[in-house]
Amino acid sequence: MKAKVLFAAALLGATMLSGAASAKTLVYCSEGSPEGFDPALYTAGTTFDASSKAVYNRLVQFEPGTTNVVPGLAESWEVSEDGLEITFRLREGVKFHSTDFFTPSRDFNADDVLFSFQRQLDEAHPYHAYVEGASWEYFNAMSMPDLVESIEKVDDMTVKFVLTRPEAPFIANLAMDFASILSKEYADQLAEGGRMSDLNQRPVGTGPFQFVAYQPDAVIRYRAHPDYWNGKQPIDDLVFAITTDASVRQQKLLAGECHIMPYPNPADIASLKANDQLTVMEQEGLNVGYLAYNTQQEPFDRAEVRKALNMAINKQAILDAVFQGAGQIAKNPIPPTMWSYNEEIEDDPYDPEAARKMLEEAGVTDLSMKVWAMPVQRPYNPNARRMAELIQEDFSKVGVNVEIVSYEWGEYLERSKAVDRDGAVLLGWTGDNGDPDNFLAVLLGCDAVGGANRAQWCNEEFDALVQKAKTLSSQEERAELYRQAQVVFKREAPWATIAHSIVYMPMRKEVTGYKMDPLGGHAFEGVDLAE
């Protein structure tokens, strides 16, 4: 049976892919349709894969496979002493895509940078509201409007950002998808022709692949950019075959209808790994799933109570049942792939006996509490209902009675923010820019109480460390402060840290040079197909 499957797959694969022998075509079975092609308008990873990762570049970029920030369209940058001015020296000779619908007359320069940011920053900019409901969500979410005082063109190849306060993670923000650099010349041309919305439908960038065509919900086609500043790609064509169902994606991969697929079903990973036509790459996701107590409410305002409850949770059982092995136990609030991760911290042991005793000593008996279970699947928590049930069982063993509650997702996010919220909340976070600040300050800082800080936890010692780290520009000094902050976090236990997911990427054996992106994106720069 198995031999037959392989044979059929090989046969079909050969017929499907050999037709493209003259041009090397890489087919990626993507998981959904992009919302559009202007990455700054959206927040979904699926959209970024199809737009910013393929078509665009940014001033600075994440080095493939890491969260290190390296030069992109900016060759170098300087930060002023007070940390308020950052001057970027732009790369010379960078060409925009020449397509059926646009032929650039000049190389990339400072005007393109100004255009790409001003349209998000300046409400009077002609492109600020070029599509109905344009809200520049990520630009706002990263507090850019408060942070950026002005953006100035020093000369054609030099741009200066002036900030309102020193902020170390700012550079990493510029490597994010919303900071993609678009062509001002193209935008002007569209505006003249009264077709501004094309900027979001037929993208022109400087990136490794140029856009050819998009059939909604079916196929996106790209061609390698012949004049790419970082060298022409080894493949000639890149095709996204949009396939929303994971089982179907897998069948397509096996049949050779695509070369690479994201998000396999966890239950299928073992069989995919066993298939000798495939390689399955894996990497820890840049995320964390947690249970946040409300630290402003009795008895969860006491660290020893929270600590005891943490010790009652059997994380390994959760990993097996909920993540089906596609995860690892979390001890820190940041994932292990992130710089400044504190290896030395020891996780609270799973010890229900000790936990029960600690609760008794703290005078907590007959405790009843609510645990909130998210209604949706997220990378950091594939099945929150099941996770809540396991926690319910674990807590009952130490004499704590749990009621599980849930709301519609939008409601859930909204209600869980309330400072007087009743119960502990299951939630999680996926990193945006690879900076520890993006976890520690955003999720646990005093400013975030009543917002993203679902534990409603404001600890002076922790907050001081994190705030100070933000103002330093040396990564080493910052890392030291973040490591100390993780010690405080572990001692105070505002969350039960549960798991980081593991992301799998199955691909056919002939795919070479693919690097998994810890930030969760899918980029095909440098990928080749072996003969």
Place this chain on the structure above:
Amino acid sequence: MIRFLLSRLALLIPTFIGVSIVAFSFIRLLPGDPIMLLAGERGMSEERYQELQSALGFDRPLVVQYFDYLLDLLQGDFGTSIVTKRPVLQEFLTLFPATLELSLCAILLAVAIGVPVGVLAAVRRGSWLDQTVMGTALVGYSMPIFWWGLLLIILFSGVLGWTPVSGRISLLYYFPQVTGFMLIDSLLSGQEGAFRSAVSHLVLPTIVLATIPLAVIARQTRSAMLEVLGEDYVRTARAKGLPPARVIGLHALRNALIPVITTIGLQVGVLLAGAILTETIFSWPGIGKWMVDSVFKRDYAVVQGGLLLIAGIIMIVNLIVDLLYGLVNPRIRH
């Protein structure tokens, strides 16, 4: 006839208004807020939320929003998707041909097999043939579409390698969309093998989508035939020595067809509902999947616009079915 047509057309107006009210309020009755969903875990400040609310016009009273919507509709403006920021009508028109092509193939298959099989089962009532057909129909009717589709993919695409797994055409073929119907466009493209590829991609989704209508049509044809076969005029026709094929084909079937046509008309709604799952399994870029995604994202504009457009299509199909009665049965000529 023309008077009948006009009166039926006039009836469409209040129905359309009714549907627009339902479509408008239905999605707003669901808990959840498109703006909060867009923000996700990241969240947003209260001011920013208010800003977006007013930008999208959600801060006005519902009645005002509804009448604005109705006014826009009268000018042919179905609104703009909150998620993709593209006009709803434009999205619908790009995706609808795919759904239509699949649905037409499915209904043709269902009728082509369902009617003769139903007739045969009625004529051979009680035989093993009858029992097999009705048994299979019951299974077909009760089949969970999603599971059935995956099963077929694993068998025919995975194990046997006879059909492609999903999509509308092999990725090797690339040509501009002219009519939106892949069968026609692939012929127009003049590319060798494109048409065959389009047909092979249609096979499995057509079978899956046709399964339930086929079962329903076969059962309906059988019971309508049984009723008619017991009528006096059929006995008379037989008594006067007409060949059995003529008795069944002309005298019986034609009369039995009326309820069958009603059933076929009703299957259009079933097809559109079935298309939601079928399109998801086979990555078929149609409106079924588009609607489901929009409900999850609370994309009000798409859900209400899509519902209206789909309801409009069903209304027109029903009108056509009504007109067809007259052709089949002169007694109900209008």
